[in-house]
Amino acid sequence: MLTTDGPEAQDQLFESPHTPDVPKNLARATLRLQFSPTYVIVGVYRLFTDPLLYAPAWDKCKHGTRRGAIVGALWAAFTFNIQRKFIELFLANSPRVTGLSNNTVFGFKVPFSLPTYAAVLFLGSQITYILGFFLYRNIRIARERAWAQTMTSRGKGPDFWQPYVEEWETPPVVAGDTKLEKFVKKWLGEKVGLFAVKRILLLPFNFYPFVGMVISAWFKALGTAHNLHRQYFESKKMTEKEIAVFMEERKWEYRIFGFTAALLEGLPIIGLVFTISNRVGAAMWAHDLEKRQHFVASKMNTNKRVE
Template sequence: MSAADPHPTSSSQSLAAFRLGFPPSYVLVGVYRLSTDASLRVPVLKKCKNGFIRGILVGLAWAFFTFGIQKGLIRLFLSKSSRVTGLSHRSLFGYPLPFELTTLTALFAVGAQVNGILNFFLRRNVAIAKQRVWDQTIASRGKGASFWKPYVEEWDHPPAITKPGMQLWLSGTAARFIVRKVLLYPVQIYPFVGIFVSAYFKALGTGSYLHKPYFEAKGMTEPQVAIFVEERKWHYRAFGFCAAVLEDLPIIGIFFSVSNRIGAAMWAHDLEKRQHLVARQKGLKLD
């Protein structure tokens, strides 16, 4: 059983309570804030401008010289495996399409590769930008380092975690690369539905990864992180699914990878306020 929910006494508290109950809303909050707040958006654009230009030029060159080759390989693959994949040149699971599916599949494949090239050129600057927008978002709420308090268990009977290492591994950088760029690459280029299937498998890892700064700020141990995520696993799955879908969009996914960090910071802020409330209810000192 979890701790009692807070009783909102103002419109802002009511909104925070709604967002806590529906974490995908934080993804939209992140997009909105990065789009409308110049203090967040302008430094990100300046930091990533040169890397983006280099990356997009290399990516477009790669697409120009390899698109025809990849389209031919995909055509060959579809002709040999249409019964397994449900794809053919002009149909999707037997339903006729008004265009050649090999062209669309090749576009998805090349788009994913261009995204990878952009990420390569921007990885360092985007990492810096993500940390900056996290810090700025928390500061915009009037909070500093002292806002983060030691972990407080909110459930009377927390779930038992037998293998916390696997959950933590999935949220790590190396695991995210292996899962996103290697294991799920064939799924991602599957027309229309591939991006959603891929996001489903990445959801929990993406959600917990986006909250790594939160866990570090609170000084949480690995078992505490594992329990915290397990208690909110469907919230993390929902948030991570929406975040992963946006991040996997070709080219503009870079923008969403930054906005997702803003949304994650807003969620962390509201989660921490709840931690403070539970600590007071339990008579614990917030040192």
């Protein structure tokens, strides 16, 4: 019987009693499914090597990227020294508030100038927002289209997606939303509320060099993974309960995939590129998951005919 007690539980999925043998056409997909972060790498590779993917994405974003890069470069040239001086005068001299000083982070010595690091970090975030402002509409379209373009490059159409099939003999019981989540969704709206709460909770970690990015990505992991597979769930017309059970059965795969994707998307400037490549990787993961669904469905149908 399958459980959800840890990463090893997902390995048992491929040894399920109703799917004892994996066919050759699923062998490579099975290996990839056992380590979901590989799809993030696959997404980057395909985006930069497949003309069906990078050409339309660049055509949609090139004008906004050029305008944003010019404005961002001018902003950096005129404000870097000012921002660095501001950090030296106010932040670095207030360690009780931020934990920063000229050569320490929360009491630990670092091999670089903290004001310079903080200025570069803040400036990188600002340039990212500037680029995002000029790219807002077009990069959103590029992300949405990346899914369909990936499927087209794989030669798959709408008929590839079949109704959801439960793969576990005993599906896990999924708990509902917590009281805090229900309150946030009710009064602020699901997307806006949760986004605001995460921003507030994660704000203190922004002052930790490098470590802050890792902590932030871990907290965003499941939400990022769910969002990246939104089109997969829609294509299969899955209910909220089916989605919750499906993700719970693969919670470690989704968490690790989402962590890796969120970590790359959180990088200043180049993270915008990863917001597209991660959609490609998520589509490739969905492709293998769907092949697995087809295999399970065919085995179930065969067993029913035998009975």
